Amino acid sequence: MSSSDTRSDPPAGSAPGQDALGQNLSDQGAAAPARPAARQGELALFAPPAAADEMLAPARMINEWVYCPRLAVLEWGRGEWAGNADTAAGRRAHKATETGAAPALPEPDALPDDRALKTRRLLLASERLGLTAELDVIEADDGRVVPVDIKTGKRPHVAEGAYLPERVQVCVQALLLREAGYTCEEAALWFADSRERVRVELTDELIATALGAASDLRLTVAAGRLPPPLDHSQKCVRCSLLPICLPDEVNWFRKGAIARTPPPAATPALPLYVQTPGARVTKKDFTLVVQVEGEADRAVALDEVSELVLAGPVSLTTPAVHELLRRDVPVAWMSSGFWYLGSTGGQGPRSATVRTAQYALAADEPRRLAFARELVAAKIRNSRTILRRNWRGEDGERGPLLDRLALLADRTARAETAAALLGLEGEAAALYFRALPKLFTDAVAALPAFAFERRNRRPPADPVNACLSLIYAVLTRTFSSAISVAGLDPWKGVYHAERPGRPALALDLIEPFRPVLADSAVLMALNNGELAPDDFVSAAGGCNLKPKARRALIAAYERRLDQETTHPAFGYQVSMRRLIQIQARLFARFVCGEIPRYPHYVPR
Amino acid sequence: MARRSNAEHAYVVAYDISDPKRWRRVFKTMKGYGRWLQLSVFHCRLDGGRRAEMASALEDLIDRDADHVIILDLGPAEDVEFAVESLGKSFQPIERRAVVI
Numbered sequence: 184m185s186s187s188d189t190r191s192d193p194p195a196g197s198a199p200g201q202d203a204l205g206q207n208l209s210d211q212g213a214a215a216p217a218r219p220a221a222r223q224g225e226l227a228l229f230a231p232p233a234a235a236d237e238m239l240a241p242a243r244m245i246n247e248w249v250y251c252p253r254l255a256v257l258e259w260g261r262g263e264w265a266g267n268a269d270t271a272a273g274r275r276a277h278k279a280t281e282t283g284a285a286p287a288l289p290e291p292d293a294l295p296d297d298r299a300l301k302t303r304r305l306l307l308a309s310e311r312l313g314l315t316a317e318l319d320v321i322e323a324d325d326g327r328v329v330p331v332d333i334k335t336g337k338r339p340h341v342a343e344g345a346y347l348p349e350r351v352q353v354c355v356q357a358l359l360l361r362e363a364g365y366t367c368e369e370a371a372l373w374f375a376d377s378r379e380r381v382r383v384e385l386t387d388e389l390i391a392t393a394l395g396a397a398s399d400l401r402l403t404v405a406a407g408r409l410p411p412p413l414d415h416s417q418k419c420v421r422c423s424l425l426p427i428c429l430p431d432e433v434n435w436f437r438k439g440a441i442a443r444t445p446p447p448a449a450t451p452a453l454p455l456y457v458q459t460p461g462a463r464v465t466k467k468d469f470t471l472v473v474q475v476e477g478e479a480d481r482a483v484a485l486d487e488v489s490e491l492v493l494a495g496p497v498s499l500t501t502p503a504v505h506e507l508l509r510r511d512v513p514v515a516w517m518s519s520g521f522w523y524l525g526s527t528g529g530q531g532p533r534s535a536t537v538r539t540a541q542y543a544l545a546a547d548e549p550r551r552l553a554f555a556r557e558l559v560a561a562k563i564r565n566s567r568t569i570l571r572r573n574w575r576g577e578d579g580e581r582g583p584l585l586d587r588l589a590l591l592a593d594r595t596a597r598a599e600t601a602a603a604l605l606g607l608e609g610e611a612a613a614l615y616f617r618a619l620p621k622l623f624t625d626a627v628a629a630l631p632a633f634a635f636e637r638r639n640r641r642p643p644a645d646p647v648n649a650c651l652s653l654i655y656a657v658l659t660r661t662f663s664s665a666i667s668v669a670g671l672d673p674w675k676g677v678y679h680a681e682r683p684g685r686p687a688l689a690l691d692l693i694e695p696f697r698p699v700l701a702d703s704a705v706l707m708a709l710n711n712g713e714l715a716p717d718d719f720v721s722a723a724g725g726c727n728l729k730p731k732a733r734r735a736l737i738a739a740y741e742r743r744l745d746q747e748t749t750h751p752a753f754g755y756q757v758s759m760r761r762l763i764q765i766q767a768r769l770f771a772r773f774v775c776g777e778i779p780r781y782p783h784y785v786p787r
Numbered sequence: 788m789a790r791r792s793n794a795e796h797a798y799v800v801a802y803d804i805s806d807p808k809r810w811r812r813v814f815k816t817m818k819g820y821g822r823w824l825q826l827s828v829f830h831c832r833l834d835g836g837r838r839a840e841m842a843s844a845l846e847d848l849i850d851r852d853a854d855h856v857i858i859l860d861l862g863p864a865e866d867v868e869f870a871v872e873s874l875g876k877s878f879q880p881i882e883r884r885a886v887v888i
Contacts (some may be wrong), residue, residue: 271836272839273844278843336866450836453883455888469815473888484820742884
């Protein structure tokens, strides 16, 4: 069998229709039905024995390879993992059956003939086979052993008793027992929900499928190849890696088919911001407790925190840091002015594949410029959209301004250097910010404190600039976390030059989102009257928000993130919060060359 | 068997624990999953994964013969109509929003 041949073809000898989950033959590639029923002259050549530094393929990953090759490579080769309701239920089912005696399994020749033995949780590995497995339960009787794998859910009603991936997994366990010298003639699966046991026959076909899958998996991972996603498969719907894999979105580039539904966010948890000076964050049982002098303690369940954002002089205890690291929840450290200093934990997949590709992109001048052109165009179009939607000024001024911005956006396609792009971006920004006060309500426009002449920073000179600076910093932090979780390096940019302390990639990717997320959140807070002139303090030429006002503005921004939008490329409804996660993942896919271009978020 | 979905549902969890030491542990654990409503009653908003984790954590703590925990599913958290009459103090369904302190 050639190694480039993916496992999506039915293994030699298996009858059509019996592959994988049975119900999903259509996923197995459109070419499958056209293939002749019997292949000729094929020799089963399995991967060579594992060398000292090679990973042994776990039986669970071989199950996943048979289920979906991309899933196995993402998890095993790329270090990605995500849980969902099914994985949690699986853990629960395992825990319920793990209690009880776990005596050591006697050597093969010392197995008693006269009495039955049962043990749990046995680790086996074989370098000759290149396999390893964790066995849930092993039963020994009459000198023979039977591995039993615990599955959540009910027994499926199919002729073989169980779907192929599960049978392959337990077959690998049996092969490892045989390799260790035991007599193993059958295996079994235990379905926890229906409390049924299914006998798995170790046929030559099943063994060939298992060994073939194992060698394909090892060779694919060694070659660094990521198999394509399944096509509109029912398998994807309940797959916990759906938000990472993005099957429909990746396929959209190949076929233009509309994605079904947005992938769910990994958890419904939200960021927790602590920015009151002197606050103290501690861990108590399963909650984080925030203590602020003169206020009642606030407890927030640890599971409900997607990210802990600490701004300014706020302390965090070591037990709390340990717990957050254990849960892979990032802690974002920021200055009082929300300048992003760095993160602890939440560093994404345990592999550097995406980062390596990111550096290659950053070194590739033409690709870099092509990306920057689309980026600047998207930013100008989005600022034009914000002006068009929220215009409250005179009608006569609006048309020419919008035309001018559209023209500048079109011109980016012909920009030949990054400097030329910067010029176009600067011109568009000047037009846009000059028009920004035309988006204020009359009540806000009447307040001299909220007069806005032009964008300035370091330090911002007036309240509106102070609000913009704060929200841009918070937006940068939102993206820094999202891109770290996607395996990217926030410090290496594509359009923004690298400077110490500057999260250049986050600054790149936020450009199109500045108008639609940040500016619109500031407009929302101002126009709704959530901020008043006395919410600001001015000192030494700079203007700053008082703590209460900061809280109100960040809350407005977080509300904006929960608003729904239609993804312009994929057509489905998502919250802005999920959109950011999807865009970060898509950028990672783009960087790795899996999709030909990065679809910018440009709403209508 | 419990519902298995990634959508959030609202729950009421009530428990009778015969031993004060175990009762205390259950109370502390529940604080990680929901809001304390009344003595031995919590109001939670959980997705399928956290719901399974909560059940599994409680299973580890209780004595199956002496204690009793019930988990009442009130339906999808976003759409459920809370037909609750609350006498005395007020009852507020849990809203999902970022905490800024």
